[in-house]
Amino acid sequence: MTDLVLKAEKINKYFYDPVKFHALKDIDISIQKGEFVSIMGKSGCGKSTLLYVLSTMDTQYEGNLYINNRLLKGLHQDELSKIRNQNIGFVFQFHYLLPEFTVLENVMLPAKKLGLKSEAEIKHDALEKLSLLGIEDQAYKISSRISGGQKQRVAIARSIINNPKIIMCDEPTGNLDSKNAQTVFDLFKKLTHEQNVSVLVVTHDHDFAKATDRIIEMEDGYVIKS
């Protein structure tokens, strides 16, 4: 129990627009510390929906969600923001960097929000994360001026700046060529093994999923194999 980074009990979610739709049905999953887990399933099976519920951003669900053994039910949005800031890193399919900021600033922002370290320390950390991903030479470029593969790596660097317990990714390799996809995969592998970070990836990529520690398969809102 204490090793669980994330635990979901009987998660149910409905969409009401345009018609009532039962999107997630009695989902029970848990993720261990340092585990590399992928969620697979056909389009529309609810895997992205599940990811957003697990990410704490979507609060319209029934059931219990624990992060770091803390029940999140009933917490205020501001409190959830803090939990996300400290414990969860995000990587999205479309990398989502702030286009007017430099690469370095993008990586530094979540740490600045957390506000535990000085500016100089944060900068040092950010450069370290960027070099871990092999893009420290891009640090002072405006983030809209770098390539897609580089952007994705910046997004990963940003997701780990606060040393989160878990990284959640929505199709992190969906837009990348196989070489870049492999780099990203190796990186996650390294993070899970060396730094004991859990990684949860929603993906369509079978080869990617197969190489992870565990595959959670979904169909029609149910988890059919975990």
Place this chain on the structure above:
Amino acid sequence: MRNAVIFQIAKTHLVSRKKQSIIASLGVTFGIGTFIILVSFMTGLNKMLDGLVIDRTPHVHIYNQILPSEQQPIEGLSSFSNAFNVINSIKPRRIQARIHNAIPIMNELKNNKEVLGVTPQVKAQVFYKSGSIEINGIIIGVDIIKEERLFNLGAYIIEGSAENLAHTENGIILGSGLAQKMSVKLGDLVQITTPLGTNMAVKIVGLFQSGLADIDNSQSYTNIKTTQKILNQSNNFITDINIKLKNLEISKEMAELIAKQFNVSAIDIKSANAQFETGTKIRNMITYAVSIALLIVAGFGIYNILNMLIYEKMNDIAILKATGFSGKDVRNIFMVQALIIGILGAILGLIIGYFVSVIIDNSPFETQALPTIKTFPVNFDYIFYVIGVVFAILTTFLAGYMPAKRASNIDPVDILRGQ
């Protein structure tokens, strides 16, 4: 630290959209600048117009009112004390023209600590004679140096000076219209005749122009002694006493007090010039209404631009929220932007407003009414600048709050899923 990051994001947003930010700021600049110019200019004009009246009108004017006796003789008869007396066509009582005990009253008033100054006047109905022409008019005998000090008479003397009169025994300062009618100039002699038949020659030592044609065409000033001489009266013959108070606002109370204390008629400046206060109030109202309208327009500009910015920044907002920024943080990011726009715009507006006011202040403005004023009057009261800044910040705050609040309520899941 956290505030610093919010400030940094806000700054980056503004700087990366220089053109939009500048245009939004200029909206505020325009509003505040116009407010400053309008208010300074309008209140300057108001002050000048009020000055026309207030400077030369005594705050309390003591005089002898011509009235019927309050107690008719019949009422004194005991045999009619229970009767209801009806008297038709009552006429005013004949009273002496001078104020009884004028000099003791003046001495008493001079010692009152609310009083800034007291000047005596002697008014006389006269005919001005120049050759065969006779013109009806009024001569006012004054203590010219005091009048100049208290009621700014010097500002209306266009030729000669108040000192000239003070130093000339039988001198006169003639109304400019009067001088024109009689075709006389400085140094000429004018014959004065009273209804009682006294004749006297006086020397023109100055000309004044008040801007009111009726006065300029009939009135003139001499020393008190000269007028007393014309009227064949002794030196305690004083028909009016003018009082200037330290505080204009208590003029009404003072007038009532003086009337009661000395048993004279006294009128205060506000009762005598009620229409002026109304005019000033309405002009101020128009000024403020126009200025506020301008600022509201500027506020809508900010509202619009922030709304657009937030629409463009949906993805950024989603990602900020996903990475741990709270709704409040997002709201503050946009509020900071609104306030930066507002403050920069306001400061620039104050500077522009000030410089345009200086230009107006130095623009030539000549008017018959005010011979001493050569440029437009502008009121450089710092309070307008304070009001301008406060209002600008208030407007931008309100204009920024609604879009910022909307940004804080954006659901990141909607944006992230939508792609």
